[in-house]
Structure formats: C-alpha cells, structure tokens
Amino acid sequence: MAFSVIGLQLVSALVSATFLFLMASGLSLIFGVCRVLNLAHGSFFMLGAFLAYSVTQVVSSSLETFWLALLLVPLATALLGALLEIVLIRRFYGANLLVQLMPMVALIYIISDFSRFVWGVSPGSVPVLGLFGTVSILDLTFPAYYFVVVLASMVVAAGLWFLITRTRWGILVRAASQDREMSAACGVNQTRLFTMVYALATGLAGLAGVLAVPISGASLEMDMTTVVNAFVVVVVGGMGSVLGSMLAAILIGLVNAFGILVLPQFEMTFVYALMALVLIVRPTGLFGRG
Amino acid sequence: MSTKPRWMLVSLIVLSALNLAVAAPSGEPIVLGEIVSQSGPFAMFAAGHKGAQLAVEQINAAGGVLGRPLQLLSHDDKSNPAEGTKLFRELASKNVLAVIGNSPSSVVFAANPLALELKTPYVISMGYTSVFTDKFSHRYFFRTITSDRVFAYAIAEHMAKQPATRYCTIGNDFAYGRSITAAVMGRLKELKPSVQIIPGCEFWVPPGQLDFTPQITAIMGQKPDALMFGGVVAISSDAFVKQAKAFGLFAKMVGVHPSLGMPTNNLGLQKADLPEGIMTGSDYPYPPVDTKANQAFFNAYKGRWNERPYEISAHAYATVFLLAKTIEKAGKVDREALADTLPGMHYTHPSLGEVSIRAMDHQSTAGWWLGYLTWDDKDNVVGLRDIKYMPGTNYLPTAEELRKIRGQ
Structure with missing residues (x-):
C-alpha cells in the first residue's frame, strides 16, 4: 500500500473523528452529570444546521455570514437546550430509564415536525466549502475547510479539558458526576449545574451542526443518523467520560478509514465489531466507571 | 363585513356562465x-x-x-x-x-x-x-x-462508448443502492468486456451517511477512470456531491449516476455545490x-x-x-x-x-434524457447540458425476456 494512501486515510480519519467527538462529548457529559440519555442530541445538531442555513439565506452565502452563524447558532441551541431542560428534562431525572426515554422520543418528533414546518421538506445548502480554498497534501488537494473543522474541535477539546479540570465549575461537574448525593449534601446547587451542563452540551451539538452544514447540507433526516453514530462513540469511550469520547472518536475514525481500504464492502460492520469487542473486554467502555 | 364574499359569488356566477357558454x-x-x-x-x-x-x-x-x-x-x-x-x-x-x-x-x-x-x-x-x-x-x-432498467441500461450504453474501463463504485447499502449498481455495472460489462471494477474499490455506506471523506480519499488513491455512484441517494447524494466538488473528485474521473438530474433528487444542491463531470439523467431535465x-x-x-x-x-x-x-x-x-x-x-x-x-x-x-450535470442559470435550478433522448423501447424487456423473468 502506497505511503500517500495511508497518509490520506489518516487525515480523513481525523476529519471524521472531529464530528463524532463534538457530538459524543456533549452526549457523554449529559449522561455523566445528569444521568439521562439525551437521545434528542441529534435534533440539536439538525437545528444547528438549519439555523446556519437560515442565517446564510437571510444575509448571504459569504464567509463573513458563515462565521457569524458559527458564533450565534451554538448560543441559540444552548439557550433552547437550557429552556427545554428547565421545562421538561429535569422532571425526569432519577426516573426509570424507560420513562426517561419517553420525553426524549417526544422531543425528537417535536423538533423534527417543527423543522419541517419552518424549513419545509427540501434540504438546505450553505455553499461555502469552495470559499476556503484547498490545501495540497501529497498528490491530493484537500479542501482547507476540513482543517478548519479539525482546528475548531481541537479548540473545543482543549476548552472542555480546561473547563472540567481547571475551573471551580469543572470541580462541581466532576463532583456531581462522581457522587450526586454527596455533592448535593455539600451545598452544590445541582439544579442550576444540570441546566448549565445541558446547555453546554446542546450548544456543542449546535456547533457541530453549523460546522457540518457546508459539508453535508441541512436535512430533516440527519438527526437520527448522527445521534446513533455519537451513541456508538459514547459506548466505546465510556459513558460520562469526555476524554473517552475523544479517544473513541479517533479510534472509530481510524478503524473506518483503514477498514474500508481492506474490506470496502463491509463498512457497516467495522464500527459495530469494534464496539462489541470493547464491550466484551471492558463492559463500561474504554474510560467508563463501573 | 367586507363585500369580498359577494364579489366572489358574482364572479363565480359570471365565470360559470362563461364556462357554460364554452362547453x-x-x-x-x-x-x-x-x-x-x-x-x-x-x-x-x-x-x-x-x-x-x-x-x-x-x-x-x-x-x-x-x-x-x-x-x-x-x-x-x-x-x-x-x-x-x-x-x-x-x-x-x-x-x-x-x-x-x-x-x-x-x-x-x-x-x-x-x-x-x-x-x-x-x-x-x-x-x-x-x-x-x-x-x-x-x-x-x-x-x-x-423503469429503472431503462435508465440503468441507457447510461450503461452511453458509458460503453466512452474510453473509461477502470471503475470504482459507491452506493448506500440497501435494496435500491445494490440493484441499481448491479444493473448499470452488469450491463456495462456485457456491452464492453474490458470494463472492470477495481478490486477493493467497491464501497457500501449506510443509508443516510453524511461524511464521505474516507471513501473519497480511498477512491482517489485508486485513480479509476470513472466512479459509478448511482446507488448514493437522498440526503447521502447531496452530501456526496458537495464533498466530491470540494475534493475535485470529478475533475480526475467521470462521475456516473443515472438519476441525479431528476429535480426531486437534487433539491438540496446550489450552484456553488455542483461539480462538473457527472454523467447523469432525468425524465424532466432543466432547462425545460x-x-x-x-x-x-x-x-x-x-x-x-x-x-x-x-x-x-x-x-x-x-x-x-x-x-x-x-x-x-x-x-x-x-x-x-x-x-x-x-x-x-x-x-x-x-x-x-x-x-x-x-x-x-x-x-x-x-424514455430517459442523458446529459452532464450543470447549473441552469435561467431557472436557477440544477440542470443538464448536452442532453440526448434515450427511448424506452430500446431498453425495455422484449416479450421473450419478459417470459423468462416471469418464469413462464
């Protein structure tokens, strides 16, 4: 196998991993702290994509508008996330897992119907991919935008790491995820903390949606595909671990990019085989707690 | 109350009276x-x-x-x-x-x-x-x-006359993705035996897949003459076309997709998303x-x-x-x-x-119109250029073939 082919698949793996990470980190954070499985995570991703589409439709399909959307849309999805947490999600904390799934499934349908009502059935496009130009790697021209995405997710990863390990807020988050009762007993305002975590995670999903829209467009069916992939990453990385999500995302990106070189006709199996393997060896995921 | 309803009633009566007068x-x-x-x-x-x-x-x-x-x-x-x-x-x-x-x-x-x-x-x-x-x-x-047999055979016949022989394929992994890929490539090999799918260059992705980066780099690494991606449909095809454009994929190989020119198959694409170099078709091509x-x-x-x-x-x-x-x-x-x-x-x-x-x-x-995917500036939609009509009668099964298909 040519060296250049391996190099290119490495870059591709990294690009695929960034989207998986942006989605999985939020999903994992919510599970770790709030102890609910945020199945509606993909819906916030879809909303982010559609909102970015609307911003560029209303203003223009220019780079400046896209940057504006990148700034504003995650704030909007975070706000919506906070609102939904206060109105709906928080009433199901501590409930049976199956009961928790009900409001999530309801949210998926509500957001999907809302999007159909607002944006119609035709997919939307934000054609800014070409405006970023290209970068030559080996004998291939790679779209420069992909490196913007990789860079953005590195910034997010570093920011999350700093937030969780180096700030007082992060200490509270870790405390709550390790022992909720004890942290409550110590006087941590859990109600507000949970709202903030949910808002942060849904903001990340919105950010992923904006970053994805130049590459894949915005469409009504993108919510489910995305949340299923993110869920696999969280399971492999370990529920509740942001570091686990990052490593799992990279691992899955690599397995996929090189798997298709060896057995291209079996793409769907690689990722799930990896998940099964991890679950057999470490049932709690790579970085999960028992 | 406004007088609108009355006006509407009057015009309705007048209109129906006029109608009566015609037939x-x-x-x-x-x-x-x-x-x-x-x-x-x-x-x-x-x-x-x-x-x-x-x-x-x-x-x-x-x-x-x-x-x-x-x-x-x-x-x-x-x-x-x-x-x-x-x-x-x-x-x-x-x-x-x-x-x-x-x-x-x-x-x-x-x-x-x-x-x-x-x-x-x-x-x-x-x-x-x-x-x-x-x-x-x-x-x-x-x-x-x-029928899909007509557009599969029509595009295969067109491609058989082109110089391309080394193909890669990619499609969504579901019934239609598999059958259209098999129909086009099978017919193409019948018409032009020198056509081959490069070993290891046949990709199947889950329906709804949005990220094609690893497949695109892998396909470019194989340097085929043409890529048949007719099995990539719905939200996957919008995403694939955008990414192919960003990588300049179809500047290096011909894209083959029998039905991307159909208006309902490309609603999510804008002018800046469209690459040149995709041979495709439609039964309602733009410009009209x-x-x-x-x-x-x-x-x-x-x-x-x-x-x-x-x-x-x-x-x-x-x-x-x-x-x-x-x-x-x-x-x-x-x-x-x-x-x-x-x-x-x-x-x-x-x-x-x-x-x-x-x-x-x-x-x-x-039948089916074949042409290269392009932007129709006049109507501001995805269109086709250099179109040619492929009549259905040339590709539909004959009476004898039908008997065979029906197992009679």
Missing part, C-alpha cells in the same frame, strides 16, 4: 382516486398532486370527459406503505374509476397486489422499480413513467425541453402553482390526460372497460413526447 361538463363527476406522499420523507411528491390537479382543471375547462366533469379524490399516504394499502382499500370501496399513484416504490410494492385483489386499475406516475411491470405485472396495474407541449405545460403549471414543476408534476399531468383519453375511447365509466382499453394507448408526455402503454406488461415506452 359545460355536467352530470355526476367521474372520480379518480389519488394516493400521494404529501408528508414524510417523500413529501416533495406533493408536486405530483399539483400536476394531476392542473390536468383535471384543464380537462374540465375544455368540456370534461364524456361530457361529465373529472374529479380528483386525493389522500396522503405519509410516505408509508401501511398507510398506502389502507388508502387503496378505502378508495377502491368508493366509486373511484382508478387510483393514481404518486408515491415511492415502497408504497407501490404494498398496494400493487391490492389492485388485482380489488379489481381496481392502479396507474402509477412515480416508482421506477422494474419488477412492478415485469415480474409482478397484472391486469389492473399500469406505469406511465419509465423546448417543445410546444412542454412549454404549454411549464407555463400553465407555473401560472397555476407559482413554482417550477418537478418530474413527478409532469408525469401525473400526463397520466390524467391519458386516463381522460382512455375513458373517451372506452365510451363508458367502468373499471373493467378502463383496464381493457389502457393497453396500447398513446399519449403525450410534456418532456418525453409521444409514448404508449405496452400491451404485454402495461409499461410505458417513456
């Missing part, structure tokens, strides 16, 4: 049922209903059918096969003469056997799957558009085919609905006119008479010209 359809209306996807993933097929409705209005304005007005009884199948079968039973139990289908193949699969069971003609203007008119063909089933019939249809449709027609709009429009003509010829409003008269009928399709319903399988001879 007034009177008596009990002839009812055509319609099952159409107006919500769910195929909600854009609602444009089929608009085409059918336009035809009904035009026919009634010209005096109706057998002097009686035509009426459309439409129901939404929600893109759902179970709902489609329920609606078919419901419609068949009413006094509808026939049921028009503007639904995806999945709904047709489910409703097709009912047409035979309930002895109700089912005339579809959407759903290209070949088996409906070859293997599963029966007395009460008719298709007024082409420059014939008198199509100009009349295009302008009437735009005037009536204030939007551009999709392919399904033209198909449903032609279908209603075909049914009206058939009822006139049969001379009576009767399901059995309709099923007897439809085979062999000729009709005009706006973008495909004169076509007919074959007696042996009730399949239309409607």
